[in-house]
Amino acid sequence: MMKDLFKGILRENPIFVLALGLCPSLAVSTTVNNALGMSAATFIVLLGSNVVISLLRKQIPDDIHIPAYIVIIASFVTLVDIVMQAYFPALSKSLGIFIPLIVVNCIILGRAEAFASKNTVGASAVDAIAMGIGFTVGLVAIALVREILGAGTITIFPDGGVIRIPGLAEKPALVFAFPAGALIVVGFLQAFFRWMGEVTNK
Amino acid sequence: MNEIANKALRLGIIGAAAALLLSVVNNFTEPVIARRNADDLNKALIVLSTGSNPGEAESHPADGVNQRWSIDGDKGWILELEGSGYGGPLTVVASYNTDGSIILARLMDNNETVGFGKNAENPDYMKIFIGTGGEKPVPRNKSDLGSDVDTVSGATITFAGITEALSEGSNLVKEWEGR
Numbered sequence: 001m002m003k004d005l006f007k008g009i010l011r012e013n014p015i016f017v018l019a020l021g022l023c024p025s026l027a028v029s030t031t032v033n034n035a036l037g038m039s040a041a042t043f044i045v046l047l048g049s050n051v052v053i054s055l056l057r058k059q060i061p062d063d064i065h066i067p068a069y070i071v072i073i074a075s076f077v078t079l080v081d082i083v084m085q086a087y088f089p090a091l092s093k094s095l096g097i098f099i100p101l102i103v104v105n106c107i108i109l110g111r112a113e114a115f116a117s118k119n120t121v122g123a124s125a126v127d128a129i130a131m132g133i134g135f136t137v138g139l140v141a142i143a144l145v146r147e148i149l150g151a152g153t154i155t156i157f158p159d160g161g162v163i164r165i166p167g168l169a170e171k172p173a174l175v176f177a178f179p180a181g182a183l184i185v186v187g188f189l190q191a192f193f194r195w196m197g198e199v200t201n202k
Numbered sequence: 203m204n205e206i207a208n209k210a211l212r213l214g215i216i217g218a219a220a221a222l223l224l225s226v227v228n229n230f231t232e233p234v235i236a237r238r239n240a241d242d243l244n245k246a247l248i249v250l251s252t253g254s255n256p257g258e259a260e261s262h263p264a265d266g267v268n269q270r271w272s273i274d275g276d277k278g279w280i281l282e283l284e285g286s287g288y289g290g291p292l293t294v295v296a297s298y299n300t301d302g303s304i305i306l307a308r309l310m311d312n313n314e315t316v317g318f319g320k321n322a323e324n325p326d327y328m329k330i331f332i333g334t335g336g337e338k339p340v341p342r343n344k345s346d347l348g349s350d351v352d353t354v355s356g357a358t359i360t361f362a363g364i365t366e367a368l369s370e371g372s373n374l375v376k377e378w379e380g381r
Binding site for chain 1 (some may be wrong): 207208212213217220223227228230231232234235238242289312313314315316320323356362
């Protein structure tokens, strides 16, 4: 059980090992607070859709499973989007278009296909939590490296929660703020996480 | 045939349940969002009018302008301008002196990219436009910006959308004031 819960961090990390959800990983990992907000939104959608799809797995015929899954996932995404717009406007503003785009996040449809459609509700919930933790760890790791090197700051809350790193904040390596820098960081972190996975497996 | 009807029915039920759930939630969130947007606009108006009182809103006074307010009757205008950025339409509110020069501006609704075009929401971004539009023209491309070019780099299309809207607003103000 505990092993399943933490499989998302190293052994089956969605970003670094399964290589799912790379688009939001590149797009919203410019600051740490955006990464945290995106992770939370993805987590809720992942948990909701995994549980509902697992509940309905015997009711949904195979031929129509893709449209049915998309409807379920899109409903959760819309739900998160409008609730966020209403009650967390700052986060909603800073994540913008990437919240609706969670619908096409491969992690969610991927887990629905590979896990929730074949397993019990409990196991699917654990899988969603594990993948959610893994996605959060991955996304925050990318954002931390990119923000420190690319902007010289660590933003935990946009108002007043910004840590400035002396030396780097004045002359940041701008490339890390751009998509090319994101790919470089993802590549190095992928190597690091896989190496960690091998070391801990032995 | 029966099997197709069965599948269609199941898909229909899932869709209907989803629609019902979302409409219930939307019922709660829609007024909150509308109130928040109105609040944001009011806050922006207070900042933009720099201590004076904006008059009554007048909707759609010209193409590309959603609303306008006069500042203290005759001190200038505040315009809500429509522009087009990298991620689709964007809204800029700006206050103008009667000679068409920009007093202050804010980027409101937009779908610009996080970390790039979104940076234009930062009030400091608009410093590059303040005071332009009168004798000094609104900067239209990067070479007009001199050392301020770093502010907009990486988000050229956002900058183009904002500057287009702002200079259009400036021209309209000059037209209304007969200059």
